[in-house]
Structures are given as structure tokens and as C-alpha cells.
Amino acid sequence: MYHLGISKSSDPDNVSQCSSIYHHERGCSSQSGEEGSSGTVRKHSSLSYGHVSASPLIGLPEVSHLGWGHWFTLRDLEYATSRFSAENVLGEGGYGVVYKGRLINGTEVAVKKLLNNLGQAEKEFRVEVEAIGHVRHKNLVRLLGYCIEGVHRMLVYEYVNNGNLEQWLHGAMRQYGNLTWEARMKVILGTAKALAYLHEAIEPKVVHRDIKSSNILIDDEFNAKVSDFGLAKLLGSGESHITTRVMGTFGYVAPEYANTGLLNEKSDIYSFGVLLLEAVTGRDPVDYGRPANEVNLVEWLKVMVGTRRAEEVVDPNLEVKPTTRALKRALLVALRCVDPDSEKRPKMSQVVRMLEQDEYPFREVLTNFLLQMLTINYLFICLISPYYILIIFYKIDKE
Ligand SMILES: Nc1ncnc2c1ncn2[C@@H]1O[C@H](COP(=O)(O)OP(=O)(O)OP(=O)(O)O)[C@@H](O)[C@H]1O
Numbered sequence: 001m002y003h004l005g006i007s008k009s010s011d012p013d014n015v016s017q018c019s020s021i022y023h024h025e026r027g028c029s030s031q032s033g034e035e036g037s038s039g040t041v042r043k044h045s046s047l048s049y050g051h052v053s054a055s056p057l058i059g060l061p062e063v064s065h066l067g068w069g070h071w072f073t074l075r076d077l078e079y080a081t082s083r084f085s086a087e088n089v090l091g092e093g094g095y096g097v098v099y100k101g102r103l104i105n106g107t108e109v110a111v112k113k114l115l116n117n118l119g120q121a122e123k124e125f126r127v128e129v130e131a132i133g134h135v136r137h138k139n140l141v142r143l144l145g146y147c148i149e150g151v152h153r154m155l156v157y158e159y160v161n162n163g164n165l166e167q168w169l170h171g172a173m174r175q176y177g178n179l180t181w182e183a184r185m186k187v188i189l190g191t192a193k194a195l196a197y198l199h200e201a202i203e204p205k206v207v208h209r210d211i212k213s214s215n216i217l218i219d220d221e222f223n224a225k226v227s228d229f230g231l232a233k234l235l236g237s238g239e240s241h242i243t244t245r246v247m248g249t250f251g252y253v254a255p256e257y258a259n260t261g262l263l264n265e266k267s268d269i270y271s272f273g274v275l276l277l278e279a280v281t282g283r284d285p286v287d288y289g290r291p292a293n294e295v296n297l298v299e300w301l302k303v304m305v306g307t308r309r310a311e312e313v314v315d316p317n318l319e320v321k322p323t324t325r326a327l328k329r330a331l332l333v334a335l336r337c338v339d340p341d342s343e344k345r346p347k348m349s350q351v352v353r354m355l356e357q358d359e360y361p362f363r364e365v366l367t368n369f370l371l372q373m374l375t376i377n378y379l380f381i382c383l384i385s386p387y388y389i390l391i392i393f394y395k396i397d398k399e
């Protein structure tokens with residue numbers, strides 16, 4: 001079933017669609033994204049993001065406020081996560097374990113307990129975290145603060161309540177239905193905007209280095225919230241498991257980065273291209289379960305598009321297929337992003353513009369409509385109004 005509701009916002013970018021997003025019985029409710037955690041259905045805290053709401057840090061001790069966020073004690077976070085209990089584990093990635101928590105003021109948070117704290121000098125850690133902490137965008141997960149105590153290093157993020165893109169495409173969230181094409185494109189466009197911001201709008205720019213579907217969190221209005229930006233740099237010093245980590249995730253890594261370690265924003269753009277192909281096809285970037293010529297998503301796509309079989313690559317789980325025009329646009333953008341020559345890849349701001357051009361037909365319709373209205377008014381003025389003027393003159397004359 002489809003639902004389409006547009007909620008207004010002062011930010012035109014913020015127009016949120018809920019949903020025509022996914023086919024199923026959940027409607028636009030807010031449920032937890034994790035499998036197996038108590039209950040699954042959760043109500044939004046009034047402090048959750050997405051709506052204009054009080055600061056998630058209101059009510060916390062003022063002495064610990066940083067310019068941009070909060071300095072948490074280990075005790076604060078032990079309290080929030082019930083002593084880092086197993087039921088509160090949201091998952092584990094290359095940087096550490098992530099726990100769900102609730103602060104004393106009621107704000108829901110995700111606490112990332114970092115693995116490689118040894119050797120990370122306190123000052124260096126603070127400088128880097130504060131650099132990330134200052135970065136704000138509606139498509140970036142907000143960092144609320146951090147904890148440095150003894151060997152512990154933790155990052156405290158806003159909690160994003162609707163799973164991540166990987167779970168929606170291939171994992172736990174599939175039980176709730178399939179993401180529609182519109183939802184996928186909304187998530188992709190939000191991701192593109194977040195990257196354009198990190199690469200082009202702030203100084204010094206931030207290269208994410210680990211763009212992949214599990215790092216694209218999703219809120220209950222299907223806005224993308226890119227997570228873990230800046231982490232690779234923050235944790236990149238030293239430790240060997242981190243060195244492999246910095247190499248990003250298999251299947252998403254740009255060839256020049258994999259071969260030479262050369263890293264700039266162009267490698268994020270490559271990973272974004274892979275992400276877009278993943279969203280269109282519903283396939284993993286590397287899938288050994290498929291025939292040899294289909295294992296690598298990018299290579300398979302190039303062959304399919306080159307042999308004019310683009311229509312066949314669409315995720316078979318999509319109940320309503322995209323229009324040919326929308327599909328071709330998405331594939332074109334993705335293939336440009338995964339160009340082996342990093343110089344030929346578009347900038348993220350160009351990617352945003354290209355993806356937004358899909359809205360062009362609506363603008364065209366609107367322009368035609370306005371033109372028609374103008375013509376009608378013009379006809380009225382030219383043909384009908386002289387007739388009225390004559391009548392008025394006639395009346396005045398008689399009087
Ligand atoms: N702010 C958050 N709100 C809700 N869930 C989160 C948040 N941050 C992370 N998670 C969830 O926690 C789990 C673990 O995330 P984590 O970032 O550690 O692993 P990952 O994304 O798979 O790998 P990587 O280490 O490369 O980022 C994921 O399921 C992720 O969706």
C-alpha cells in the first residue's frame with residue numbers, strides 16, 4: 001500500500017515525505033530498527049530529531065557543556081546504557097560496539113564504545129572529535145558529545161530510529177517491507193547532500209572514507225542520516241586493525257585508494273556510486289553467491305548498461321518499477337561516480353543537481369500551467385474587458 005503525505009518545513013530541503021516509501025503495514029509509525037531488542041515498537045521521545053524540538057542536551061549538567069556538545073562521564077553513559085548491557089547492543093562495526101541508551105533527561109542516544117583507544121592521546125582525540133562535533137547538517141547524524149576517561153573513548157550520537165540502508169535492502173528491516181523507489185532515491189539524495197556539505201561547504205573539508213549502506217542511517221520519515229563521518233581520520237593513527245579499517249569496506253573502495261592509498265573526496269564519490277547502484281539493484285556490492293560475471297556489482301552494471309539491458313538491473317523486489325527516465329538518470333549518475341579515472345567523477349554538488357533534475361517534469365508541468373493561465377488572463381483582458389468597459393461607458397452616458 002502507498003501513503004503519501006508531505007509535511008511542511010521552513011527549509012525547502014526539509015520537505016519530508018512520509019511515505020510512498022515502503023509497502024507494508026507499518027505506515028509511518030516509528031519502530032525500532034533492531035531485531036530482537038525488547039518489544040520493537042517504540043514511541044518517539046519528544047526530544048527526537050526531525051521536528052523542531054528542544055535541544056537533546058537540555059537538562060544535563062551545565063558544567064559539562066562544550067561549545068557544541070557535552071562532555072559525558074563514564075557514569076553518565078553507564079547509567080544511560082544500563083552498564084553497557086547486552087540487550088542494549090545495537091551492533092558492532094570496525095570501530096567498536098554501539099549501544100542504545102537513554103540520558104537522564106530522557107534523550108535517546110547511541111553510544112559508540114571505541115575499540116582502539118590505546119595510544120590515542122587525549123588532546124589529539126578531543127581536537128578531532130570537536131572538529132566533527134561542530135559539523136551539522138540535517139543528513140548527518142548529530143554527535144552529541146564524548147567521553148574520555150582512563151582508557152575509555154566513547155562517542156555519543158543522536159539515536160536514529162529506523163534502521164540503516166543495509167538492513168532495509170538486505171537485512172533485518174526487510175520484514176517490514178520493501179523500500180519503494182521513491183524512498184530509495186530520497187535516502188540517496190539526502191546522502192548526496194550530506195557529502196556535498198562535507199566536501200564543499202566546510203573548511204577544512206571532511207572526507208568520510210567509509211561510505212556504505214550500513215553507515216546510512218534512516219529516520220522515521222526516511223531521511224538519510226550519514227553516520228561515522230570523520231571517524232576513519234579520528235582513529236586512523238597507529239593500530240593495525242585500524243589501518244585495515246581506514247581502507248574502507250570491500251566493494252565500496254575506489255580503485256586508486258585500494259591500489260595506492262591515495263585518498264581524497266573522489267574516493268567518497270566512488271563509494272557513493274556503488275551505494276546508488278546497490279539501492280537501484282538491491283544487490284550487495286560484492287556477492288559471491290552469484291555467477292562469476294555478476295559477483296562485482298560495478299562490473300556487472302557496466303556490462304548490462306553497455307549491452308542495453310539497463311531495465312533488467314532493477315531490484316526485482318520493487319513492486320512498482322521506476323520510470324525508464326528515472327532509472328536511466330540514476331544509472332548515469334552512478335556510472336559517472338564509479339569512473340575509474342577519479343578526475344572524471346562529478347563533484348557531489350553536481351550529483352545533487354543531477355539527481356534533483358528528476359523533479360524537472362513537474363516544473364515543466366507547472367510552467368505550462370502558468371503559461372496557460374497567463375494566456376487566459378491575456379484573452380480576458382483583450383477580448384472581454386473592452387466589452388465591460390463599453391457597458392460601463394454606456395451606463396455613465398445614460399446617467
Ligand atoms: N546513531 C545511531 N542510531 C541508531 N543506530 C546506530 C547509530 N549508530 C550506529 N548504529 C547502529 O549500530 C550498528 C553498528 O554500527 P557501526 O557503525 O559500529 O557498524 P557498521 O556501520 O556496520 O560498520 P562501520 O564500523 O564501518 O561503521 C549498526 O546497525 C548501526 O545501524
Ligand SMILES: [Mg+2]
Binds near residue numbers: 093227
Ligand atoms: Mg557505522
